[in-house]
Amino acid sequence: MTVSTPSNPLGQILFVTHKEKHCGVHEYGISVAEALKKSTKYLFTYAECSNANELSAAVKDLTPKAIIYNYYPSTLPWLKKELMRKFEIPSLGIMHEVTQRAADSADTSLFDYHIAPDPTLVLNNPIVFKTGRLIPQYSHEFSLPKITTIGSFGFASAGKGFERLIIAVQEEFDEAIIRLHVPSGDFMDSNVKDVVKRCKDLIIKPGIKLVATHEFLKRPQLLDFLAQNTLNAFFYDKLEGRGISSTIEIALAARRPIAVTRSTMFRHILSNNSLPTDPPICIERTGKPGMSLMEGIDLRLRRRAYLRHTKNKFPAEWLLKPTVSLKQIIDNGIAPLERFHQQWNERNFILDYDRILDRVFVNRNHDLQIPHQQPSALRLSSH
Structure with missing residues (x-):
């Protein structure tokens, strides 16, 4: 897929990803490439490569000024x-599992620069740049369902919280x-049928249908x-050390209310300390929940009712009264989410990439030797 041509492009940029389709990394790459084709500064060309020969052929054919992987x-x-050294052009790698530690310790052992799609990141490393998230452009005319319908999606990897969602819905x-x-x-060995069972x-x-x-x-x-759900919910485990989940911006695009847990993967929409500025969409409070003796007994009795039907145990904390109920989140509508649409739109995302490439080429033209771990003067927008 060759993207549209800017009137006076500063250079051609090759955007490389893999060919397998059933994968969140691939889906993210498609979204990024579709947005970047609208850049008025650089000409982006998308290429799917399965091996070194295919990449070398693409570089020879297109002669890009830089490659984003x-x-x-x-x-x-x-x-x-x-x-990559043979191409003699800057290489930039997208970091999908971004943490502050990973960004601070990133080096040039593989890529010359790193792009971190994490707006919460503090930029301490001069070879790491950050971008905002990207909400896909989408519109629909679906009416709200007559029966309350709560949706979720994701691969069946550990910690996705599908079982917790079942319990949360039944409690309300x-x-x-x-x-x-x-x-x-394509890159995940998981038994989907076991999760559903x-x-x-x-x-x-009897009134709850799956x-x-x-x-x-x-x-x-x-x-x-x-878009055909009343509410979309993502009840991930804490999942320390993981990058940001792209499920949120996909759900934001559907313009339906969203409910979440306090997972590390949702840190871009929730603060660590539950600030008043946080949108009222999280069912969990910060810290370990306290409860009286009677509350503890009540939780165990309620959990026992579930365990009569299944051998799969779950934490009694799942039965705690949520900080914000699903009904409240539905009643609040999408107004609490509007600021994310303003921050993480396509225009701002393209500007982030244009600025990153501007800085990369300034460094290269001046033959700068950037010392590892020195503070960078560059601060991109904190979308």
């Missing part, structure tokens, strides 16, 4: 420093439809899936 170790395992509703979209991934075993109310689908949906289909 949509990199994850399991998706581009063949990519080596020796290969006597009648509701839960829609789970749980596809199999565990969810079904937790249903104890609908599970598993075919891999392309982005427009996934957005349609989310």
Whole structure:
């Protein structure tokens, strides 16, 4: 896919990703490439490569000024420093598992520069740049369902909280439809059927219905899936040391209310200390919940009712009264989410990449030797 041509491009930039389609990294790369084709400063060209020969052929054919790699170790395992050095142009790698520690310790052992799509990052490392998130452009005309319908999606990896969602819905509703979209991934060995069975075993109310689908949906289909729900919920475990989840900006695009837990992967929409400026969409409070003796007994008795139907144990804390109820989140609508649409739009995202490339070429033209771990003067917008 060759992107549209700016009137006076400063240079051609090659954007490289892998060919496998059923993967969140690939989906993120598609979204980024689709946005960057609208840059009025640089000409971006998208290429899917499976090996060093295909990459070398693309570089020879296009003669780019720099290459951006949509990199994850399991998706581009063949990519080596020796290969990139032959091209004699700057290399930039997208960091998908961004943490402050990973960004601060990033070096040039593989890429010359790193792009971290984490607006919460503090820029301490001169070879690391950050961008905001990217909410896909999408519109729909779906009406709200007559029966409260709560949706979620994601690969069946550990910590996604699908079972917790079942319990949360039943604790508030006597009648509701839960829609789970749980596809199999190309880089993930997970038993999707086991996940769905565990969810079904937790249903104890006759008015609660579970609908599970598993075919891999392309982005427009996934957005349609989310737009047809009353609420979309993502109840991930804490998952320390993980990067930001892209499920949030996909759900934001559908313009339906969103409910979340206090997972590290949602740190871009929630502060660490539950500030008043946080949107009222999180069901968990900060810190370890305290409870009286009687409250503890009540939780254990309620959990026992679930365990009569399933052998899969779960934390009693899942039954705690939420900080914000699902009904409250639904009633609040999408107004608490509007600021994210203003910050993480396509225009701001393109500007972030344009600025990053500007800085890279300034460094190269002046032949700067950037010392590792020295503070950078550059501060991109904190979308």
